[in-house]
Amino acid sequence: MEAQRRIDPVNCSVARALAVVGERWSLLIVREALDGARRFGEFKARLGIAGNLLSTRLNTLVAAGVLRRVPYQDPGERHRFEYELTEQGLDLRITLVALLEWGDKYLADPQGPSVIVRHQAAEGDGACEEQVRVVLECSAGHTHVPPQSIHRTPGPGARFLGSS
Amino acid sequence: MEAQRRIDPVNCSVARALAVVGERWSLLIVREALDGARRFGEFKARLGIAGNLLSTRLNTLVAAGVLRRVPYQDPGERHRFEYELTEQGLDLRITLVALLEWGDKYLADPQGPSVIVRHQAAEGDGACEEQVRVVLECSAGHTHVPPQSIHRTPGPGARFLGSS
Numbered sequence: 001m002e003a004q005r006r007i008d009p010v011n012c013s014v015a016r017a018l019a020v021v022g023e024r025w026s027l028l029i030v031r032e033a034l035d036g037a038r039r040f041g042e043f044k045a046r047l048g049i050a051g052n053l054l055s056t057r058l059n060t061l062v063a064a065g066v067l068r069r070v071p072y073q074d075p076g077e078r079h080r081f082e083y084e085l086t087e088q089g090l091d092l093r094i095t096l097v098a099l100l101e102w103g104d105k106y107l108a109d110p111q112g113p114s115v116i117v118r119h120q121a122a123e124g125d126g127a128c129e130e131q132v133r134v135v136l137e138c139s140a141g142h143t144h145v146p147p148q149s150i151h152r153t154p155g156p157g158a159r160f161l162g163s164s
Numbered sequence: 165m166e167a168q169r170r171i172d173p174v175n176c177s178v179a180r181a182l183a184v185v186g187e188r189w190s191l192l193i194v195r196e197a198l199d200g201a202r203r204f205g206e207f208k209a210r211l212g213i214a215g216n217l218l219s220t221r222l223n224t225l226v227a228a229g230v231l232r233r234v235p236y237q238d239p240g241e242r243h244r245f246e247y248e249l250t251e252q253g254l255d256l257r258i259t260l261v262a263l264l265e266w267g268d269k270y271l272a273d274p275q276g277p278s279v280i281v282r283h284q285a286a287e288g289d290g291a292c293e294e295q296v297r298v299v300l301e302c303s304a305g306h307t308h309v310p311p312q313s314i315h316r317t318p319g320p321g322a323r324f325l326g327s328s
Contacts, residue, residue: 006210007278007279008278009192009195009196009199009210009211010212011273011278012195012264012267012278012279013263013264013265013266013267013268013271013272013277013278013279014191014192014195014260014263014264014267014279015192015267016267016271016272017263017264017266017267017271018188018191018192018263019188019271020271021263022186022187022188022191022192023186023187023188024182024183024186024187027178027182027186028173028178028179028182028186031173031176031178032173035173035316046170046173047173048174065270088269088270090311090312091266091269091270091311092266093311093312093314094262094265094266094298094299094300094311095259095262095263095266096178097300097311097314098258098259098262098298099177099178099181099182099185099259100176100177100178100181101177101258102177102181102255102256102258102259103176103177103178103179103180103181104177105252105255106229106252106255107177107180107181107183107184108177108180108321109175109321110321111320111321112319112320112321113177113319113320113321114171114172114175114176114177114318114319114321114322114323115171115176115177115178115316115317115318115319115322116316116317116318116319117314117315117316117317118302118314118315118316118317119302119304119306119309119313119314120313120314120315121306121313128302128304128306129317130302130303130304130306131302131303132300132301132302132309132314133300133301133302133303134258134262134298134299134300135298135299135300135301136258136261136296136297136298136299137296137297137299138282138283138292138294138295138296138297139294139295139297140283140292140294142283142285142292142294143307145283145296147254147255147257147258147261148254148257149283149284149285150257150261150281150282150283150284150296151281151282151284152199152279152280152281152282153279153280153281153282153293154278154279154280155276155277155278155279155280156275156276156277157272157273157274157275157276157277157278158278158279159278161210
Protein backbone atom coordinates (compact mmCIF):
# COMPACT_ATOMS: atom_id res chain seq x y z
CA MET A 1 0.00 0.00 0.00
CA GLU A 2 2.38 2.69 1.16
CA ALA A 3 5.90 3.01 -0.13
CA GLN A 4 7.37 4.33 3.13
CA ARG A 5 8.50 1.76 5.64
CA ARG A 6 6.13 1.29 8.51
CA ILE A 7 6.95 0.45 12.11
CA ASP A 8 5.68 -3.01 13.00
CA PRO A 9 2.70 -2.14 15.20
CA VAL A 10 2.83 -5.42 17.11
CA ASN A 11 6.17 -4.46 18.66
CA CYS A 12 4.92 -1.13 19.96
CA SER A 13 4.76 -0.60 23.71
CA VAL A 14 1.11 0.37 23.42
CA ALA A 15 0.39 -3.18 22.25
CA ARG A 16 2.55 -4.61 25.02
CA ALA A 17 0.85 -2.42 27.61
CA LEU A 18 -2.59 -3.40 26.38
CA ALA A 19 -1.66 -7.06 26.54
CA VAL A 20 -1.32 -6.48 30.29
CA VAL A 21 -4.02 -3.94 31.06
CA GLY A 22 -6.02 -3.62 27.84
CA GLU A 23 -9.12 -5.06 29.27
CA ARG A 24 -11.81 -3.27 31.13
CA TRP A 25 -11.59 -5.12 34.42
CA SER A 26 -7.83 -4.95 34.71
CA LEU A 27 -7.69 -1.16 34.78
CA LEU A 28 -10.74 -1.00 37.04
CA ILE A 29 -8.98 -3.34 39.48
CA VAL A 30 -5.96 -1.03 39.39
CA ARG A 31 -8.23 1.96 39.97
CA GLU A 32 -9.79 0.32 43.02
CA ALA A 33 -6.35 -0.67 44.31
CA LEU A 34 -5.27 2.97 44.00
CA ASP A 35 -8.40 3.84 45.94
CA GLY A 36 -7.41 1.54 48.78
CA ALA A 37 -8.90 -1.86 47.93
CA ARG A 38 -6.59 -4.71 48.95
CA ARG A 39 -8.69 -7.80 49.58
CA PHE A 40 -10.43 -10.10 47.15
CA GLY A 41 -13.81 -9.37 48.75
CA GLU A 42 -13.28 -5.63 48.48
CA PHE A 43 -12.53 -5.77 44.76
CA LYS A 44 -15.48 -8.09 44.25
CA ALA A 45 -17.95 -5.92 46.16
CA ARG A 46 -16.78 -2.62 44.68
CA LEU A 47 -16.71 -3.79 41.09
CA GLY A 48 -19.58 -6.27 41.10
CA ILE A 49 -17.37 -8.64 39.16
CA ALA A 50 -17.82 -12.43 39.18
CA GLY A 51 -15.41 -14.18 41.52
CA ASN A 52 -13.82 -16.45 38.92
CA LEU A 53 -13.25 -13.55 36.53
CA LEU A 54 -11.77 -11.42 39.31
CA SER A 55 -9.52 -14.30 40.31
CA THR A 56 -8.22 -14.67 36.75
CA ARG A 57 -7.61 -10.94 36.38
CA LEU A 58 -5.81 -10.68 39.72
CA ASN A 59 -3.57 -13.59 38.76
CA THR A 60 -2.75 -11.97 35.43
CA LEU A 61 -1.95 -8.66 37.12
CA VAL A 62 0.28 -10.41 39.67
CA ALA A 63 2.06 -12.36 36.93
CA ALA A 64 2.58 -9.15 34.98
CA GLY A 65 4.09 -7.40 37.99
CA VAL A 66 1.29 -4.85 38.44
CA LEU A 67 0.10 -6.27 41.77
CA ARG A 68 1.88 -8.30 44.42
CA ARG A 69 0.37 -10.73 46.92
CA VAL A 70 0.89 -9.91 50.58
CA PRO A 71 -0.03 -12.45 53.27
CA TYR A 72 -2.29 -11.46 56.12
CA GLN A 73 -4.15 -13.25 58.86
CA ASP A 74 -7.22 -12.05 60.70
CA PRO A 75 -7.58 -13.30 64.29
CA GLY A 76 -9.01 -16.81 64.28
CA GLU A 77 -8.88 -17.03 60.50
CA ARG A 78 -6.51 -18.86 58.20
CA HIS A 79 -3.70 -17.19 56.30
CA ARG A 80 -4.89 -15.27 53.27
CA PHE A 81 -3.44 -12.92 50.68
CA GLU A 82 -4.27 -9.39 49.86
CA TYR A 83 -3.14 -7.39 46.85
CA GLU A 84 -0.86 -4.40 46.76
CA LEU A 85 0.16 -2.30 43.78
CA THR A 86 3.82 -2.57 42.81
CA GLU A 87 5.75 0.45 41.54
CA GLN A 88 4.78 -0.70 38.04
CA GLY A 89 1.14 -0.73 39.07
CA LEU A 90 1.33 2.65 40.78
CA ASP A 91 2.80 4.04 37.57
CA LEU A 92 -0.54 3.48 35.84
CA ARG A 93 -1.89 6.54 37.68
CA ILE A 94 -1.23 8.96 34.83
CA THR A 95 -2.90 6.62 32.32
CA LEU A 96 -5.95 6.42 34.57
CA VAL A 97 -6.10 10.19 34.97
CA ALA A 98 -5.90 10.53 31.16
CA LEU A 99 -8.74 8.02 30.73
CA LEU A 100 -10.78 9.78 33.41
CA GLU A 101 -10.37 13.13 31.65
CA TRP A 102 -11.45 11.62 28.37
CA GLY A 103 -14.43 9.95 30.00
CA ASP A 104 -15.37 13.18 31.79
CA LYS A 105 -15.25 15.12 28.55
CA TYR A 106 -17.37 12.76 26.49
CA LEU A 107 -19.18 10.30 28.72
CA ALA A 108 -19.75 11.88 32.10
CA ASP A 109 -22.99 11.85 34.01
CA PRO A 110 -25.23 14.81 33.01
CA GLN A 111 -24.66 16.18 36.49
CA GLY A 112 -20.93 16.30 35.90
CA PRO A 113 -17.93 14.18 36.76
CA SER A 114 -18.22 11.63 39.51
CA VAL A 115 -14.64 12.11 40.59
CA ILE A 116 -12.30 15.09 40.65
CA VAL A 117 -8.59 14.39 40.87
CA ARG A 118 -6.88 16.98 43.04
CA HIS A 119 -3.37 17.99 43.90
CA GLN A 120 -2.46 17.02 47.42
CA ALA A 121 0.61 19.10 48.11
CA ALA A 122 3.27 17.68 50.39
CA GLU A 123 3.26 18.52 54.08
CA GLY A 124 4.80 21.90 54.62
CA ASP A 125 3.85 23.09 51.16
CA GLY A 126 0.34 23.77 52.38
CA ALA A 127 -2.79 22.26 50.93
CA CYS A 128 -3.36 22.80 47.23
CA GLU A 129 -6.45 20.79 46.32
CA GLU A 130 -6.67 22.27 42.85
CA GLN A 131 -7.80 20.01 40.04
CA VAL A 132 -5.10 18.02 38.25
CA ARG A 133 -4.89 17.64 34.48
CA VAL A 134 -2.74 15.62 32.13
CA VAL A 135 -0.64 17.64 29.71
CA LEU A 136 2.11 16.94 27.23
CA GLU A 137 5.52 18.56 27.32
CA CYS A 138 8.69 17.95 25.39
CA SER A 139 12.33 17.61 26.36
CA ALA A 140 13.10 20.99 24.79
CA GLY A 141 10.98 22.54 27.53
CA HIS A 142 7.86 23.24 25.51
CA THR A 143 4.94 22.89 27.88
CA HIS A 144 1.34 22.27 26.87
CA VAL A 145 2.32 20.62 23.60
CA PRO A 146 -0.98 20.31 21.70
CA PRO A 147 -1.83 16.63 21.12
CA GLN A 148 -2.18 17.40 17.41
CA SER A 149 1.45 18.51 17.33
CA ILE A 150 2.97 15.16 18.09
CA HIS A 151 4.08 12.45 15.74
CA ARG A 152 5.61 9.02 15.99
CA THR A 153 9.13 8.19 14.88
CA PRO A 154 10.91 4.83 15.01
CA GLY A 155 12.80 4.13 18.23
CA PRO A 156 15.82 1.87 18.79
CA GLY A 157 13.61 -1.22 19.17
CA ALA A 158 11.57 -0.59 16.03
CA ARG A 159 11.00 -3.43 13.60
CA PHE A 160 9.71 -2.69 10.17
CA LEU A 161 7.06 -4.27 8.05
CA GLY A 162 8.15 -5.48 4.64
CA SER A 163 6.95 -3.32 1.78
CA SER A 164 3.77 -4.87 0.51
CA MET B 165 -16.44 -2.31 55.80
CA GLU B 166 -15.42 1.34 55.94
CA ALA B 167 -17.35 3.97 57.78
CA GLN B 168 -16.59 6.78 55.35
CA ARG B 169 -18.87 7.09 52.36
CA ARG B 170 -17.39 5.81 49.17
CA ILE B 171 -17.98 7.09 45.66
CA ASP B 172 -19.88 4.53 43.61
CA PRO B 173 -17.12 3.25 41.31
CA VAL B 174 -19.53 2.21 38.57
CA ASN B 175 -20.44 5.83 37.90
CA CYS B 176 -16.85 6.96 37.48
CA SER B 177 -15.75 8.20 34.06
CA VAL B 178 -12.92 5.69 34.06
CA ALA B 179 -15.51 2.93 34.01
CA ARG B 180 -17.49 4.73 31.31
CA ALA B 181 -14.35 5.27 29.24
CA LEU B 182 -13.33 1.64 29.58
CA ALA B 183 -16.79 0.53 28.48
CA VAL B 184 -15.93 2.20 25.17
CA VAL B 185 -12.21 1.59 24.78
CA GLY B 186 -11.30 -0.80 27.61
CA GLU B 187 -10.44 -3.62 25.35
CA ARG B 188 -7.14 -4.28 23.71
CA TRP B 189 -8.26 -4.08 20.08
CA SER B 190 -10.24 -0.90 20.45
CA LEU B 191 -7.27 1.20 21.53
CA LEU B 192 -5.04 -0.49 18.97
CA ILE B 193 -7.55 0.41 16.26
CA VAL B 194 -7.46 4.02 17.49
CA ARG B 195 -3.66 3.93 17.48
CA GLU B 196 -3.60 2.72 13.86
CA ALA B 197 -6.17 5.35 12.89
CA LEU B 198 -3.93 8.02 14.43
CA ASP B 199 -1.12 6.53 12.37
CA GLY B 200 -3.10 6.97 9.16
CA ALA B 201 -5.10 3.75 8.73
CA ARG B 202 -8.54 4.40 7.29
CA ARG B 203 -9.72 1.31 5.48
CA PHE B 204 -10.92 -2.01 6.80
CA GLY B 205 -8.14 -3.84 4.98
CA GLU B 206 -5.49 -1.55 6.42
CA PHE B 207 -6.62 -2.13 9.99
CA LYS B 208 -6.84 -5.85 9.34
CA ALA B 209 -3.38 -6.13 7.79
CA ARG B 210 -1.65 -3.92 10.34
CA LEU B 211 -3.18 -5.52 13.39
CA GLY B 212 -3.48 -9.10 12.23
CA ILE B 213 -6.99 -9.14 13.68
CA ALA B 214 -9.75 -11.47 12.48
CA GLY B 215 -12.20 -9.76 10.14
CA ASN B 216 -15.33 -10.43 12.18
CA LEU B 217 -13.69 -9.17 15.37
CA LEU B 218 -12.43 -6.05 13.59
CA SER B 219 -15.87 -5.47 12.16
CA THR B 220 -17.47 -5.66 15.60
CA ARG B 221 -14.90 -3.34 17.15
CA LEU B 222 -15.22 -0.78 14.34
CA ASN B 223 -19.00 -0.79 14.74
CA THR B 224 -18.67 -0.27 18.49
CA LEU B 225 -16.24 2.60 18.00
CA VAL B 226 -18.53 4.23 15.42
CA ALA B 227 -21.56 3.82 17.72
CA ALA B 228 -19.58 5.35 20.59
CA GLY B 229 -18.57 8.36 18.49
CA VAL B 230 -14.85 7.57 18.38
CA LEU B 231 -14.79 6.86 14.64
CA ARG B 232 -17.03 8.00 11.82
CA ARG B 233 -17.70 6.27 8.51
CA VAL B 234 -16.78 8.18 5.38
CA PRO B 235 -17.88 6.92 1.95
CA TYR B 236 -15.33 6.44 -0.79
CA GLN B 237 -15.28 4.82 -4.20
CA ASP B 238 -12.25 3.52 -6.03
CA PRO B 239 -12.47 3.62 -9.85
CA GLY B 240 -14.48 0.67 -11.09
CA GLU B 241 -15.30 -0.45 -7.56
CA ARG B 242 -18.49 -0.18 -5.57
CA HIS B 243 -19.07 2.38 -2.86
CA ARG B 244 -17.32 1.55 0.37
CA PHE B 245 -16.68 3.16 3.72
CA GLU B 246 -13.50 4.10 5.40
CA TYR B 247 -13.02 5.18 9.01
CA GLU B 248 -11.95 8.52 10.34
CA LEU B 249 -11.32 9.56 13.93
CA THR B 250 -13.79 12.06 15.33
CA GLU B 251 -12.69 14.80 17.73
CA GLN B 252 -13.61 12.40 20.52
CA GLY B 253 -11.35 9.76 18.98
CA LEU B 254 -8.49 12.18 18.40
CA ASP B 255 -8.74 13.13 22.06
CA LEU B 256 -7.53 9.65 23.01
CA ARG B 257 -4.02 10.69 21.98
CA ILE B 258 -2.92 11.64 25.47
CA THR B 259 -4.21 8.36 26.89
CA LEU B 260 -2.25 6.48 24.23
CA VAL B 261 0.93 8.43 24.95
CA ALA B 262 0.47 7.64 28.66
CA LEU B 263 0.05 3.94 27.87
CA LEU B 264 3.05 4.01 25.56
CA GLU B 265 5.22 5.55 28.26
CA TRP B 266 4.13 2.94 30.75
CA GLY B 267 4.78 0.16 28.25
CA ASP B 268 8.18 1.62 27.37
CA LYS B 269 9.15 1.77 31.01
CA TYR B 270 8.16 -1.77 31.93
CA LEU B 271 7.59 -3.85 28.83
CA ALA B 272 9.71 -2.49 26.00
CA ASP B 273 11.85 -4.53 23.69
CA PRO B 274 15.35 -5.08 25.15
CA GLN B 275 16.67 -2.87 22.36
CA GLY B 276 14.53 -0.01 23.55
CA PRO B 277 11.22 1.56 22.57
CA SER B 278 9.77 0.81 19.17
CA VAL B 279 8.27 4.26 18.87
CA ILE B 280 9.31 7.70 20.07
CA VAL B 281 6.64 10.37 20.24
CA ARG B 282 8.08 13.71 19.22
CA HIS B 283 6.98 17.31 19.25
CA GLN B 284 6.25 18.59 15.78
CA ALA B 285 6.24 22.33 16.23
CA ALA B 286 3.92 24.40 14.08
CA GLU B 287 5.17 25.92 10.82
CA GLY B 288 7.09 29.05 11.55
CA ASP B 289 8.06 27.90 15.04
CA GLY B 290 10.84 25.81 13.55
CA ALA B 291 11.21 22.08 13.96
CA CYS B 292 11.36 20.79 17.51
CA GLU B 293 11.38 17.02 17.30
CA GLU B 294 12.16 16.58 20.99
CA GLN B 295 10.56 13.68 22.79
CA VAL B 296 7.14 14.27 24.31
CA ARG B 297 6.13 13.12 27.79
CA VAL B 298 2.90 13.10 29.75
CA VAL B 299 2.93 15.12 32.95
CA LEU B 300 0.39 16.24 35.51
CA GLU B 301 -0.25 19.82 36.43
CA CYS B 302 -2.88 21.49 38.56
CA SER B 303 -5.09 24.53 38.11
CA ALA B 304 -3.09 26.43 40.70
CA GLY B 305 -0.20 26.36 38.27
CA HIS B 306 1.87 23.61 39.89
CA THR B 307 3.63 21.79 37.08
CA HIS B 308 5.03 18.27 37.29
CA VAL B 309 2.66 17.25 40.04
CA PRO B 310 4.00 13.89 41.24
CA PRO B 311 1.46 11.14 40.56
CA GLN B 312 1.71 10.14 44.22
CA SER B 313 0.49 13.62 45.20
CA ILE B 314 -2.95 13.31 43.74
CA HIS B 315 -6.13 12.10 45.32
CA ARG B 316 -9.74 11.62 44.30
CA THR B 317 -12.60 13.67 45.65
CA PRO B 318 -16.31 13.40 44.80
CA GLY B 319 -17.44 15.51 41.85
CA PRO B 320 -20.92 16.92 41.13
CA GLY B 321 -22.05 13.64 39.52
CA ALA B 322 -20.88 11.41 42.35
CA ARG B 323 -23.20 8.77 43.70
CA PHE B 324 -22.41 7.12 46.96
CA LEU B 325 -22.48 3.54 48.08
CA GLY B 326 -24.63 2.81 51.11
CA SER B 327 -22.67 2.09 54.25
CA SER B 328 -22.33 -1.65 54.46
